Amino acid sequence: MTSIAAEGWRLSDSVSLRPEPFGALAYDFATRRLSFLKTPSLVAVVQSLAASPTVADALASAGVPETERPAYLDALSGLAATGILTRKDGA
Amino acid sequence: MTITAERPATGRLVDLFEYGLDAPICLTWELTYACNLACVHCLSSSGRRDPDELTTAEAKALIDEFERMQIFYVNIGGGEPTVRPDFWELLDYAVQHHVGVKFSTNGFRITPERARKIAATPYVDVQISLDGATADVNDAVRGPGTYDAALRAMGNLRDAGMRDFKLSVVCTRFNIGQLDEFKAIADRFGAQLRLTRLRPSGRGADVWSELHPLPEQQRELYDWLVAHGEGVLTGDSFFHLSAYGDALPGLNLCGAGRVVCLVDPIGDVYACPFAIHDTFLAGSVRDGGFGHVWRDSALFAELRSPQTGGACTRCSAYDSCRGGCMAAKFFTGLPLDGPDPECVKGHAADGLAVAGARPAPSRDHSHTGPVRAQPVALTLQRRPPDRSCDESPLAGVR
Numbered sequence: 001m002t003s004i005a006a007e008g009w010r011l012s013d014s015v016s017l018r019p020e021p022f023g024a025l026a027y028d029f030a031t032r033r034l035s036f037l038k039t040p041s042l043v044a045v046v047q048s049l050a051a052s053p054t055v056a057d058a059l060a061s062a063g064v065p066e067t068e069r070p071a072y073l074d075a076l077s078g079l080a081a082t083g084i085l086t087r088k089d090g091a
Numbered sequence: 092m093t094i095t096a097e098r099p100a101t102g103r104l105v106d107l108f109e110y111g112l113d114a115p116i117c118l119t120w121e122l123t124y125a126c127n128l129a130c131v132h133c134l135s136s137s138g139r140r141d142p143d144e145l146t147t148a149e150a151k152a153l154i155d156e157f158e159r160m161q162i163f164y165v166n167i168g169g170g171e172p173t174v175r176p177d178f179w180e181l182l183d184y185a186v187q188h189h190v191g192v193k194f195s196t197n198g199f200r201i202t203p204e205r206a207r208k209i210a211a212t213p214y215v216d217v218q219i220s221l222d223g224a225t226a227d228v229n230d231a232v233r234g235p236g237t238y239d240a241a242l243r244a245m246g247n248l249r250d251a252g253m254r255d256f257k258l259s260v261v262c263t264r265f266n267i268g269q270l271d272e273f274k275a276i277a278d279r280f281g282a283q284l285r286l287t288r289l290r291p292s293g294r295g296a297d298v299w300s301e302l303h304p305l306p307e308q309q310r311e312l313y314d315w316l317v318a319h320g321e322g323v324l325t326g327d328s329f330f331h332l333s334a335y336g337d338a339l340p341g342l343n344l345c346g347a348g349r350v351v352c353l354v355d356p357i358g359d360v361y362a363c364p365f366a367i368h369d370t371f372l373a374g375s376v377r378d379g380g381f382g383h384v385w386r387d388s389a390l391f392a393e394l395r396s397p398q399t400g401g402a403c404t405r406c407s408a409y410d411s412c413r414g415g416c417m418a419a420k421f422f423t424g425l426p427l428d429g430p431d432p433e434c435v436k437g438h439a440a441d442g443l444a445v446a447g448a449r450p451a452p453s454r455d456h457s458h459t460g461p462v463r464a465q466p467v468a469l470t471l472q473r474r475p476p477d478r479s480c481d482e483s484p485l486a487g488v489r
Contacts, residue, residue, distance in 0.1 A: 018161040022107040027163035029191060029214055036104055
């Protein structure tokens with residue numbers, strides 16, 4: 001499985017985040033699909049994607065410890081697979 | 092500030108949800124109690140319009156509040172929502188304010204023209220109600236002509252290019268054997284099948300004992316749901332069946348007042364769509380707005396505090412079914428901290444045998460005169476209503 005760490009990703013235009021005590025709800029108005037970001041720190045990472053050239057940069061700027069990054073990359077890959085996140089170059 | 096139990100920061104999502112969210116995930120808004128039908132199992136006892144219904148202006152203000160609270164979509168129902176003269180205006184208003192709409196309808200008013208409008212409006216989804224895969228099974232519950240009307244509406248939606256709209260089925264003793272046929276109908280119209288549980292709510296209480304699936308049918312339903320996975324929607328309404336083994340897809344908990352609630356046509360907020368009763372009335376949107384009720388209602392605070400589970404906590408399946416459906420227990424006269432009336436382990440049998448009187452309805456908007464599409468029971472015999480003796484402490488005991 002290829003990692004998305006070196007790529008630039010952002011929240012899709014059709015997706016809205018609603019902060020919640022456990023993290024956030026992510027709703028895709030295009031697919032009517034509701035997803036859950038299960039921790040506040042994952043929400044912080046997703047929110048920092050826009051201003052970060054790569055996913056790895058976003059993890060660093062959100063202060064995610066090195067040892068926890070693989071788990072975050074898994075979660076972000078999942079969000080990418082369901083269309084919550086989109087590639088920055090639009091490719 | 093709401094007084095709620097201290098909320099853990101981490102854990103399984105389902106555990107965190109028990110403490111409630113800042114806004115509901117799934118909000119049902121019954122737009123009117125008026126209905127052109129008289130289905131025997133109507134969960135909201137609909138029929139006649141309530142004279143105190145929210146005005147168009149009040150409804151729009153409520154949509155504004157949903158937008159501020161980031162309630163991404165609402166499930167609109169009734170009654171039959173399309174009989175409200177401002178229905179299509181409110182639909183457009185919601186969509187313009189980033190509140191998606193999924194509305195339930197019997198299909199009578201989904202003309203080819205309306206179907207084209209629905210298909211052309213983003214963020215709008217439709218749910219057509221059908222409770223039998225054949226006209227005889229459906230019409231006995233929903234009324235003559237309702238099967239044809241539902242299929243006509245689905246044809247109009249398909250022809251208009253609408254995809255993945257919902258075919259919504261309440262599972263009963265008479266249609267559990269038709270699950271494959273329902274799936275075939277949905278596939279034929281490019282729709283998605285949605286199966287939900289029959290609740291003893293509203294007029295459903297009058298027919299529940301004759302209509303609810305038999306124990307062996309519950310097993311059949313569970314196996315069918317497991318086999319079809321996420322391809323069939325359930326509104327997460329069958330979590331009491333998870334006690335058979337593997338959990339079903341979706342949230343396996345009672346979301347009442349935690350992630351779910353109901354706004355009724357006059358603006359009253361109830362803990363869930365199946366609990367239209369004073370016991371579960373949290374407040375009114377006319378009294379400080381919806382957000383105030385959601386955040387500050389004493390009833391919701393109580394529902395979000397840790398539940399004891401009562402007798403069920405001693406059961407090995409408690410972790411999967413969590414005691415089942417609050418509304419189903421309440422309207423069958425069972426204690427809320429005991430087993431669900433359809434407990435798959437059979438633990439409710441003793442309770443049902445000695446259950447007290449069924450609670451008398453707090454609201455009833457049923458038609459009082461004849462209706463064009465009056466259901467005529469074929470295989471089921473409706474009991475005479477015992478409204479006249481509801482004052483008696485023995486009402487409902489038989």
